[in-house]
Amino acid sequence: MTLLVENLPAFMSAPLSLLLAEDAPALPAPIPQWRVAARDGHWLMMAQGSASPGPALPLPAAPGGLLGVIAATTPAWLTEWPGEAPALLADGTALAGLLAARLLAAEARVGDMSASLVALRAEQEEARVAMASWLRSAGQAPPQAPTLIHADTPDASPVLWSGVSTWRRSLPSEIAGVTALAVHLKAVAAGPGSVLGLRLIAEESGRLAGAWRVPGEALHEGWMTLDLPMPAPPWRETAAVEVSIALAPRDTLALSVTEGLPALQVLRARGGARFQHSPWWLEQEAGRPMPPSGVWCSFPDDIWQGATRTALLHGHGETSLGIPSLPLAGYDLMRAVLRVSGGSDVQAALSCGGRGTGWVDAQLDGDIALSLAISPEAWPAAPVRVALRALGSGGAVVEWREIRAARSSSGANAA
């Protein structure tokens, strides 16, 4: 006689179940119970209390959740049982004993799991500390120049867009280490009501590695580069880019395309080797802070538009260097390095957002290093000025060598 089960899927997916021999009483316990009885030349297993049998299937293997069989004597159908026979339980008392043993074992497992979790959390906390420390120290080094790893050649004819559009494309590049994306704009006539959005996505898992939202007035023709604050995590997945455009009614944008999709460039840097201020970074959406705290970040090249990058200083004269608008949102420390050539006794004073360093002398190597705590008044952007003066009769040429900013992890800015 074959052992058939009515509603086999329910039997096999029950976390707990109990079998009842034909003459065994049902137990008043919140455990699904199945009674086995002879019917039409088969052994039929039905849920206790089931009104009429539905379609039944042979039992292919023992179910995972079975506690045992309530039976006074070994039922004949147990010979049909696939694999090791379940435990025989004489009555509810025997079941209680079994459940108690299970409970004790489960509690022991919970204890084990708790102890394991504690150890794992401690290990993870140490890893977090180590990672943060490494990030800060990595951020001290000059940024690594990025490498172009993917570059489309824009088609001759751009596509003129209006309204709202979205594209998504997978790139033949790994997402790990991606440090910047560039999209090519052929013509721009857009104001504050329009927005270009970009998202960098790990294609396989769907995880987001970057998100930017560029207002219409910041869009410019040519390759528009959007940096990640730091290179994308070492995810071994395909880089996918989503480009969305939402244009105000009379705005237009001509996006360069290749084979019908937005033309893109992808740049990569070594993990932890390039920290970059990214003005249009959507920190909340991307799920990663911008900028990473305690790390010196560079600024995109477009800060130099309209800036005075080099100054000629005459003997006993004064002049200045300046950046018209530096995006400083979130930063509370600024560091500038100037290079002085052809002269001596040059002093410099950095000022921004109502704060200043006072006069600082050149170092022995000729550079002048200036550090300034940034006032929140300088957020989101403020002009930066460096006053220069020559104390001696010799003149000098002074130029920017570096300007970087950091978010203090210790809240030093408050002082």
Place this chain on the structure above:
Amino acid sequence: MMNAGDVTIACVIPAYGQPGLLPEAIESAMAQSLPGVAAVIVDDGCPFPETQALARAACARHPGRVHVLRQPNGGLSAARNTGIDYALAVFPALRAAYMLDADNRIEPHFLRRALTVLEEGGPGTGWAYPDIDSLGMEDCSDTSGEFSLLCLMQDNYCEAGSLIARELLETGLRFDTSLRQGFEDAEFWLRAARAGFRGRYVPHSGFRYRRRAESMLADSERMRPLLQEELRRRNRDLWNPRRILEMEARELPRHALLLAGGGPVRLFLDPAETDREISRDAFGAMLGRARSDPAAHHVPAVVAIAEPAALEALARQGLLHNAFWFASVLLRHRRVAGIVLDEAGQDRIVFRHRGGSLEDAQLIFLRGQDMASEPQRLLADLAEGDTWRMNLFMPGAPEATGAAEAEARAALAVPAEAPAAPWRRSWRVARSTVADQLYASVGVCAPWPRRRSGRDIAIIQPLHARGGVERVLLRQAEVLRGAGWTPHLVVTERAEAELLPGTREAYETINFFPGFGPEGAPDPEREYFGAPTAAYGHDPNSVDGLGLLFGMDAALITHSLAGHALAARLRRFGVRCFMGLHLAERGAWNQPVGQAFTGLAYEHAYEGALVISEQLRRWCIGQGWPASKLILVPNAPGYESQASAVARRVAGRRPRALFLGRLDAQKGLERLSQTIRASQDFIEWRIAGKPVLDGAPPELGIEIEPPADSAGDLDALYSWADILFLPSHFEGVPLTILEAQRLGCVPLATDVGAVAEIVTHGQDGWLLPNDGTCTAEALSALRRLAAEPALLSALSAAAIERLRGRGWAAMMRPFLERLETP
């Protein structure tokens, strides 16, 4: 709570010894963005109770979505099979089952993407396979590209973690439970492919394979050679080179042909067919893809650039397949090879090959993958003459124009634009080499590029001149052709052939062995009772010979040492091999020599042997050939006569005697010379023939006429002559005797070989002793025949009668019957 009726995908998770990792697998299945996903955990008798506890916990956490089965340990395959059977039984809406190992994971969109790929593949799409991204020991392996069974045979790139269509599972196909050491997935896919299903690649799937220093995979890798051999053993029909050839034609065509002067590019295996035609631009894109990712994208291994007239000329001479076969062989020696066709008159084919310039080549062959990857290097090879050049002298060769070389340069001058290569690691071999690697794995190289007809028979000879054996084989080929077989001439030991009238019509193709190995050389270290055996059998180049012949259905190998050397291997590939035996010869010391003795060394390799005489049949039995392997195919006249047979009446004139044949020592030239000189006053003589083996023609005292080949010339000679004189030292069953008898020309021949089987002394011819009295006896016989015209006339009439009805179709019947018997 999910109902069983809502389940569309079952993730079958065998669980054994991985309780700590099992929840990751379960949760990754439960987190799929595709609705209707259930997990079927098959506890394969895991000794750790945690496995059951964790599985139960998953049941509680995902009501109705996690099903747990426990069975005695049966191994990974058995557990998967249990899960598959269960899913098919209880989920009526099941569309596919996914094999998820307990220590692996899938990303949330995996099953949605895989199901889309599976179902968009159409009927016959059996499974959808991912890239393999390892966890732990990080590595990302690319498996992209069109599915190819050949590539799968070369190396398994379809992970067990593939989504399998219900349609496939319902055929009853399951994982082999006896393969417990690994490779059970490869074996499963191979059987699925044999059942007519194919896989399909899922891009960006998100399959995470846990790779550890020690694992089942690491164990399998250590046993890789053994397991691969096991795969081959279980799928012997797939690893048959004939099957590989069929798949190559379908999946990875060997050749691309660019015609000088432009036009589309033909892709094919068989140069007489076109499997696919694509534009030049599409071919450029094909090269570009192969340049960027050779493992995922095919480019034909051989790119041919040819002048149309050259292809036509080769096809007319039946040399097209051999030329393309040579391309594969020659391209092993250089990146660029070519064939220069030269005129050789109506009846000769000769080839020579060596390094040299291809300026005047009408066919140029390039390695396809090199054309994709480094065209500049091929261009430099062409410019510097660093190429392999074959000169093929043949009838009807077109003039050289230089157009092929110009076309080749133009094709190479513009490198293909390559799309970006995949970022994942490419670990598979280039597709253009896959078929060759598979052939090599079964001991074959350079497959002859012709699709099988099912009735192809190779007629294999060491050389092809105008001898009797060539005529016999030609007539046999004609009969085979008439019976629905397709004969192919294969010359193994000479780089030339002299064509007989009818050769082009009887043989579908003409083929030569390549001339890189010792095709005709004996191996002095391995004589069989003093008879030579083939050095070619141990030579690495013999795999080329196998490549040329394995696609045949049968082979008749006559006197070819190289052919004998290949027979046993050919039989393993299903080629039915028969040996052609014509005579047991005698050497200079009257010692037994010749092909029949060499044949004894190879008897075991053959299904049977064709013997031309009863005498030779008995000789073979005496030498140990099983009688039932011997097929008596007596000779018949070597050509179709147009003349009428007339019994001779010589009253009133001198009788006319004719010697016809090779002017070699075997034919008893000293006897011929003495007999002519002593009988010229009462016999009118003609000699037609030339030396084949022994150099300059002998001095016979009369003018020697050129050999006769055409039926008309032969008819004229036999009709002119009253007597055919054949004083040979040894013979088999000479065709000249049969041809002469047919037209009433009386044979006067030495009693050698099986001559007595076709001449009855004094009734339909005259037999001479094969000893020092031969010349005297010959002169005596000639005098008597000259003196007794009535005797000559009676012998002539009897000869005509003897040959009446003796044709090749009748003689070949026993062999045809044998061929038709499987």
